[in-house]
Amino acid sequence: MFRIAPSLLSADFARLGDEVARVIASGADWIHFDVMDNHYVPNLTIGPLVCEAIRPHTTAPIDVHLMVKPVDRIIPDFARAGADIITFHPEASEHIDRSLGLIRDAGCQAGLVFNPATPLHHMDHVMDRLDVVLLMSVNPGFGGQAFIPETLDKLRAVRARLDAYEARSGRRILLEIDGGVKIDNIADIARAGADTFVAGSAVFGAGRDSDPNRYDSVIAALRAELAKVAA
Numbered sequence: 001m002f003r004i005a006p007s008l009l010s011a012d013f014a015r016l017g018d019e020v021a022r023v024i025a026s027g028a029d030w031i032h033f034d035v036m037d038n039h040y041v042p043n044l045t046i047g048p049l050v051c052e053a054i055r056p057h058t059t060a061p062i063d064v065h066l067m068v069k070p071v072d073r074i075i076p077d078f079a080r081a082g083a084d085i086i087t088f089h090p091e092a093s094e095h096i097d098r099s100l101g102l103i104r105d106a107g108c109q110a111g112l113v114f115n116p117a118t119p120l121h122h123m124d125h126v127m128d129r130l131d132v133v134l135l136m137s138v139n140p141g142f143g144g145q146a147f148i149p150e151t152l153d154k155l156r157a158v159r160a161r162l163d164a165y166e167a168r169s170g171r172r173i174l175l176e177i178d179g180g181v182k183i184d185n186i187a188d189i190a191r192a193g194a195d196t197f198v199a200g201s202a203v204f205g206a207g208r209d210s211d212p213n214r215y216d217s218v219i220a221a222l223r224a225e226l227a228k229v230a231a
């Protein structure tokens with residue numbers, strides 16, 4: 001099963017509640033919520049207050065991607081604000097195991113995020129605490145960047161680790177990809193092992209150009225490409 005998670009980074013911030021409702025009504029599965037602190041990454045976006053404000057506009061999972069340092073003190077705020085999934089970057093946490101535990105203790109699913117050049121060994125001793133691995137296919141900080149092709153090899157490497165873990169434990173960890181996902185590359189990304197696809201500019205940019213109220217056609221096009229892989 002594939003999931004499509006539009007990134008709010010490319011949505012219209014002046015009407016976020018409507019954007020959330022419309023993109024889910026148009027067939028998306030999750031809302032991807034990018035949190036940037038102008039410290040860990042060179043951009044500044046949205047926090048728990050905005051998460052809380054959009055929560056009543058959808059029952060779909062809100063997938064909070066923390067690009068902040070430090071991470072621990074903001075985790076309970078996002079859990080209270082209605083986040084379902086919270087992921088963070090290992091470089092931004094002093095104690096990865098503790099941060100994962102904080103997320104799970106708050107009742108959310110937990111995940112680690114790997115930048116294009118971040119080594120994968122950070123997941124080695126915490127697999128039992130992971131619900132999702134998020135692999136960045138751009139350097140974090142901005143929407144609309146081009147997919148880094150080398151990420152496909154890294155994706156295959158993560159897929160192999162997660163499959164081996166599932167064979168050992170019977171637990172499935174989701175593999176999410178984020179950055180430069182478009183209609184013309186999503187099938188190749190799925191073939192390399194991703195099951196969950198963050199798409200910001202592809203969904204909100206193209207959707208807004210064709211129809212300000214609906215995102216059906218772009219989400220249908222992404223699903224049609226994924227159907228070729230599933231078949």
Ligand SMILES: O=C(CO)[C@H](O)[C@H](O)COP(=O)(O)O
Nearest residue numbers: 140141143144179180200201
């Ligand atoms: O985390 C992110 C950037 O740090 C964004 O989620 C990501 O870049 C999605 O945007 P796009 O699909 O336009 O590349």
